[in-house]
Amino acid sequence: MATSPVKQASVSGHNIHLDDIDRRIIQTTQSGLPLVSRPYDDIARDVGISADEVMMRMHNMQQSGIIRRIAAVPNHYALGYKANGMTVWDVPDDRIDELGERVGALKFVSHCYHRPRCLPDWPYNLFAMVHAHTHEEALELVSRIADLLGGDDRGHDVLFSTRILKKTGMRLIS
Amino acid sequence: MMDELDRKIINVLQSGFPLSNEPYAEVAAQMGITETELITRLQGLLDNKTLSRFGPMYDAQKMGGSFSLVAIQVPEEDFDTVTEVVNSYSEVAHNYQRDHKFNMWYVIATETPVQIGEVNRDIEQRTGLKVYNFPKLAEYFVGLQLPV
Numbered sequence: 001m002a003t004s005p006v007k008q009a010s011v012s013g014h015n016i017h018l019d020d021i022d023r024r025i026i027q028t029t030q031s032g033l034p035l036v037s038r039p040y041d042d043i044a045r046d047v048g049i050s051a052d053e054v055m056m057r058m059h060n061m062q063q064s065g066i067i068r069r070i071a072a073v074p075n076h077y078a079l080g081y082k083a084n085g086m087t088v089w090d091v092p093d094d095r096i097d098e099l100g101e102r103v104g105a106l107k108f109v110s111h112c113y114h115r116p117r118c119l120p121d122w123p124y125n126l127f128a129m130v131h132a133h134t135h136e137e138a139l140e141l142v143s144r145i146a147d148l149l150g151g152d153d154r155g156h157d158v159l160f161s162t163r164i165l166k167k168t169g170m171r172l173i174s
Numbered sequence: 175m176m177d178e179l180d181r182k183i184i185n186v187l188q189s190g191f192p193l194s195n196e197p198y199a200e201v202a203a204q205m206g207i208t209e210t211e212l213i214t215r216l217q218g219l220l221d222n223k224t225l226s227r228f229g230p231m232y233d234a235q236k237m238g239g240s241f242s243l244v245a246i247q248v249p250e251e252d253f254d255t256v257t258e259v260v261n262s263y264s265e266v267a268h269n270y271q272r273d274h275k276f277n278m279w280y281v282i283a284t285e286t287p288v289q290i291g292e293v294n295r296d297i298e299q300r301t302g303l304k305v306y307n308f309p310k311l312a313e314y315f316v317g318l319q320l321p322v
């Protein structure tokens with residue numbers, strides 16, 4: 001069990017403090033929420049605090065973004081989404097934040113990031129993952145992103161995954 | 175096979191889950207089913223891998239870790255050998271083959287940014303291939319909500 005006293009993480013100007021109790025809550029829940037009537041009571045027993053405190057701390061972690069949300073994560077292959085494309089775009093650097101927000105807001109985009117170009121081999125700076133049932137449906141989604149970007153789309157490409165070579169569950173705290 | 179209720183449960187639970195004393199009962203009531211039915215269905219969807227997980231989704235980077243997406247252009251005849259080298263690092267969390275000149279894409283997760291560079295340099299030396307590092311500069315959206 002992790003027992004470091006206070007961990008301070010600094011990300012984009014925000015200091016997020018996780019104390020030992022937060023870390024134990026994370027450790028207890030990183031593989032999932034207990035499927036019992038009162039799940040936060042179970043976590044509270046493991047951590048040695050009250051259920052109210054568990055809920056309060058998880059609420060605070062949601063506010064600070066440590067917890068993105070509490071939710072079900074679908075296995076998109078099992079749900080028939082077999083065409084998973086990484087779409088990449090060359091857009092003007094001075095417009096990328098606005099464009100990234102708009103592309104990220106599209107329902108069918110699961111991840112949207114600004115990443116650096118590696119010129120001359122790699123001109124693309126905006127990455128957006130799309131998920132579709134078929135190749136054609138995925139290409140249709142790509143053209144919808146292209147329409148949205150209009151003249152700011154100075155070139156794009158789609159890379160479909162063909163094989164998972166490695167996938168390990170990331171253990172956040174062991 | 176999934177039925178209508180399974181689909182409804184997946185769609186509802188993708189968007190969030192309450193922090194309350196009896197959250198399953200609360201969500202079940204909104205859906206017009208019993209708490210036991212919801213928990214049983216949810217267990218089934220996890221057991222048959224329709225759902226990969228259910229619970230808090232943590233942002234590992236906000237917890238202090240470092241991550242990067244890395245790509246290599248691997249000659250087809252060397253693909254298996256390079257896969258073996260790249261996958262041998264515990265810091266490599268995911269690795270995907272993609273249908274592109276840049277045909278190998280992997281995610282490195284380490285405790286510090288310096289270690290990302292160390293793993294990349296090591297992989298370059300062992301494979302003799304140029305490694306392209308694409309660290310995240312800004313995140314606009316993360317979250318998979320697929321209608322089913």
